[in-house]
Amino acid sequence: xxxxxxxDALNQALREEIIRDENVFVMGEEVAEYDGAYKVTRGLWxxxxxxxxxxxxxxxxxxxxxxxxxxxxxxxxxxxxMTWNFSILASDQIINHAAAMRYMSGGQFKVPIVFRGPNGSxxxxxxxxxxxxxxxxxxxPGLKVVMPSTAADAKGLLKASIRDDNPxxxxxxxxxxxxxxxxxxxxxxxxxxxxxxVKREGSDCTxxxxxxxxPLALQAAEKIQAxxxxxxxxxxxxxxxxLDIDTITNSVKKTNRLVIAEESHSFASVGAEIAYQVMxxxxxxxxxxxxxxxxAETPIPYAKNLEAAALPSVESIIAAVKEVCYx
Amino acid sequence: MAEKxxxxxxxxxxxxxxxxxxVKNEGDKFDANxxxxxxxxxxxxMEMTALSGGTLLKILKQAGDTALLGExxxxxxxxxxxxxxxxxxxxxxxxxxxxxxxKSAPPAAEGGLSxxxxxxxxxxxxxxxxxxxxPNLQSNGGRMIVSPIAARMAADNGIDLRSITGTGPxxxxxxxxxxxALAGGMRTPSSxxxxxxTPSTIVGASAYHDETTSKMxxxxxxxxxxxxxxxxxxxxxxxxxxxxxxxTRKQINATLDDDSKISVNDIIVKxxxxxxxxxxxxxxxxxxxxxxxxxxxDIGVAVxxxxxxxxxxxxxxxxxxxxxxxxxxxxxxxxxxxxxxxPEEYTGATFSISNLGMMGIKEFTAIINPPEAAILAVGGAxxxxxxRDGQVVVRNIMSVTMSCDHRVVDxxxxxxxxxTFKQMLESPAMxxx
Numbered sequence: 001x002x003x004x005x006x007x008d009a010l011n012q013a014l015r016e017e018i019i020r021d022e023n024v025f026v027m028g029e030e031v032a033e034y035d036g037a038y039k040v041t042r043g044l045w046x047x048x049x050x051x052x053x054x055x056x057x058x059x060x061x062x063x064x065x066x067x068x069x070x071x072x073x074x075x076x077x078x079x080x081x082m083t084w085n086f087s088i089l090a091s092d093q094i095i096n097h098a099a100a101m102r103y104m105s106g107g108q109f110k111v112p113i114v115f116r117g118p119n120g121s122x123x124x125x126x127x128x129x130x131x132x133x134x135x136x137x138x139x140x141p142g143l144k145v146v147m148p149s150t151a152a153d154a155k156g157l158l159k160a161s162i163r164d165d166n167p168x169x170x171x172x173x174x175x176x177x178x179x180x181x182x183x184x185x186x187x188x189x190x191x192x193x194x195x196x197x198v199k200r201e202g203s204d205c206t207x208x209x210x211x212x213x214x215p216l217a218l219q220a221a222e223k224i225q226a227x228x229x230x231x232x233x234x235x236x237x238x239x240x241x242x243l244d245i246d247t248i249t250n251s252v253k254k255t256n257r258l259v260i261a262e263e264s265h266s267f268a269s270v271g272a273e274i275a276y277q278v279m280x281x282x283x284x285x286x287x288x289x290x291x292x293x294x295x296a297e298t299p300i301p302y303a304k305n306l307e308a309a310a311l312p313s314v315e316s317i318i319a320a321v322k323e324v325c326y327x
Numbered sequence: 328m329a330e331k332x333x334x335x336x337x338x339x340x341x342x343x344x345x346x347x348x349x350v351k352n353e354g355d356k357f358d359a360n361x362x363x364x365x366x367x368x369x370x371x372x373m374e375m376t377a378l379s380g381g382t383l384l385k386i387l388k389q390a391g392d393t394a395l396l397g398e399x400x401x402x403x404x405x406x407x408x409x410x411x412x413x414x415x416x417x418x419x420x421x422x423x424x425x426x427x428x429x430k431s432a433p434p435a436a437e438g439g440l441s442x443x444x445x446x447x448x449x450x451x452x453x454x455x456x457x458x459x460x461x462p463n464l465q466s467n468g469g470r471m472i473v474s475p476i477a478a479r480m481a482a483d484n485g486i487d488l489r490s491i492t493g494t495g496p497x498x499x500x501x502x503x504x505x506x507x508a509l510a511g512g513m514r515t516p517s518s519x520x521x522x523x524x525t526p527s528t529i530v531g532a533s534a535y536h537d538e539t540t541s542k543m544x545x546x547x548x549x550x551x552x553x554x555x556x557x558x559x560x561x562x563x564x565x566x567x568x569x570x571x572x573x574x575t576r577k578q579i580n581a582t583l584d585d586d587s588k589i590s591v592n593d594i595i596v597k598x599x600x601x602x603x604x605x606x607x608x609x610x611x612x613x614x615x616x617x618x619x620x621x622x623x624x625d626i627g628v629a630v631x632x633x634x635x636x637x638x639x640x641x642x643x644x645x646x647x648x649x650x651x652x653x654x655x656x657x658x659x660x661x662x663x664x665x666x667x668x669x670p671e672e673y674t675g676a677t678f679s680i681s682n683l684g685m686m687g688i689k690e691f692t693a694i695i696n697p698p699e700a701a702i703l704a705v706g707g708a709x710x711x712x713x714x715r716d717g718q719v720v721v722r723n724i725m726s727v728t729m730s731c732d733h734r735v736v737d738x739x740x741x742x743x744x745x746x747t748f749k750q751m752l753e754s755p756a757m758x759x760x
Contacts, residue, residue, distance in 0.1 A: 256474075256476045284476065284479050286474060286475045286476060287475075287477060287501050287502040288474060288495070288501065326496075
């Protein structure tokens with residue numbers, strides 16, 4: 001298996017799907033001639049040309065709408081938002097059109113579109129460029145929400161998303177584009193949507209993490225194992241919607257303790273939903289109240305030290321695990 | 328992190344404890360199992376020990392103060408912990424009154440103590456300060472705190488949660504506590520007990536027929552279950568020579584017309600009522616938090632009717648003469664048989680009498696009718712040879728057994744009541760006093 005960065009794994013997935021299906025095309029700001037703001041689309045415009053890789057003006061609502069129309073007409077657009085912060089401008093097209101169209105047309109139209117880009121904080125990009133907004137999109141029926149945390153997952157899930165006949169919100173993380181991992185080279189390597197992955201097996205406490213908090217949770221697990229001999233299981237749902245609650249529930253039934261680590265703000269977050277579902281399905285198995293680690297209730301600060309203090313950290317996750325384990 | 332230390336359950340029946348003395352002072356460090364204070368419970372003075380180490384940051388209940396189970400009596404944690412928020416909490420909900428800080432209190436704690444009204448100080452240490460397991464207790468305000476998995480494991484393994492000391496926050500019983508209990512061999516004995524008999528030849532299940540239970544039967548069942556379950560009952564039996572009662576009754580009845588004649592039972596009711604006034608603990612009721620003493624003797628008299636039994640009440644039997652008691656009982660019994668009794672005529676007795684003597688029963692025990700404290704089971708008066716002044720003579724001996732609610736009536740209390748009762752019947756003139 002090749003060792004790739006998440007950036008290159010995404011690039012590989014796009015390239016393979018463009019080759020595999022003539023209806024697939026990529027569209028967004030700077031995706032063509034500039035190779036993408038984060039170089040996810042590097043080389044694709046040169047290789048496949050203007051019809052498959054399309055630069056747009058700075059008009060999120062406009063090109064999202066063009067994408068939805070193209071999908072209704074039978075194409076399979078992959079719309080890149082330079083960050084998910086900017087998708088808020090296009091959210092009318094995503095929520096009111098892409099998500100609702102299949103239902104409102106009585107199934108006459110399907111909308112096989114992927115919206116993708118980095119979600120959450122980067123490095124000191126401050127309050128308007130650091131939102132983790134998965135809970136907003138996960139709230140609307142008709143949208144699937146995917147958040148990979150490894151290179152292999154990024155590739156397999158993006159290919160599955162492009163082949164899916166429904167609109168998919170595909171959320172990457174700018175801090176993680178350079179993370180490397182082994183990636184299968186099979187051109188049909190697909191990770192089905194809606195299947196969680198146990199990133200680390202353990203017996204004493206479950207951490208459910210996604211995107212940026214997965215590597216943090218894995219580091220926390222190693223430290224807790226070394227320092228307290230507590231065995232932590234780390235589960236990455238990978239797909240937020242549909243959510244593989246069974247894998248999480250089964251883990252909690254084994255460990256009796258749950259910490260949820262997420263980059264979004266805590267109020268009405270995906271973690272809140274997971275906590276509810278675990279309470280609903282595994283209440284009798286809990287030994288402690290579920291603990292959540294989220295980003296502080298503040299617009300993300302610009303200052304480096306304040307930004308770090310606002311975001312989840314290995315230390316805050318360790319503290320939460322100790323609390324639910326009564327250490 | 329600082330935590331409230333709550334009054335633990337130090338005896339099975341304890342509901343509150345009085346701090347006898349603090350062994351540790353504010354600011355003192357302690358290890359697991361060290362004695363923090365001595366507490367007077369309903370049973371004895373008990374040592375209150377810490378289940379894990381820490382520092383006594385603040386005493387909320389001083390020596391001499393009383394605290395309910397689960398009430399905060401101190402704040403413990405690590406030296407330097409900010410306890411102002413906890414102090415606010417206990418002072419606003421009355422969990423402990425703020426007290427002057429002894430000189431030995433650590434500076435940080437003192438700062439928080441002297442200005443309890445201030446908003447919580449900024450936390451000087453990161454939230455990742457290791458949280459020590461907290462000394463705790465089995466119940467919190469009478470309510471047991473158990474994590475769901477711990478409750479489930481306890482149920483699966485037949486462990487009585489009341490036997491477990493919780494080591495989680497606020498005394499929460501957690502999985503670890505159950506695991507330790509299991510490791511310590513607290514598992515209940517296996518149900519596979521050796522058989523002590525050989526089953527008899529099986530003849531098949533008995534035939535039966537069902538009749539819908541009457542409302543009265545339902546009430547009898549629920550009342551009696553209510554009685555035999557939570558009421559710790561004991562029984563006192565006494566033999567009473569009834570010859571004087573019989574003579575007295577004859578004398579009285581000789582003056583009365585047939586409709587007004589009194590029965591032995593009427594005299595028993597009167598004697599019981601007079602005796603009750605002399606023994607208020609028997610004419611009482613154990614309530615949850617207090618004992619209720621009644622001013623007069625309202626005697627419930629068990630009456631058998633077709634569908635069961637009912638106990639109409641002779642109000643103020645101590646105040647009434649035999650003729651009135653007799654007439655009232657006749658009236659009530661007639662109404663009972665006709666199912667015409669009003670609720671106020673069969674509820675609210677202070678004491679009950681059940682007499683099966685006329686049905687040939689020598690002696691029996693009756694079941695207390697809560698919330699009464701006792702019931703008298705009266706057998707028949709039969710001529711029996713007894714020794715009087717060295718001579719064998721025949722006397723009419725009646726056996727009565729009193730069932731007593733031990734929550735209010737003690738053995739000697741009941742016995743003294745029966746002595747008086749016996750005196751009244753053996754010397755009926757006593758009732759005139």
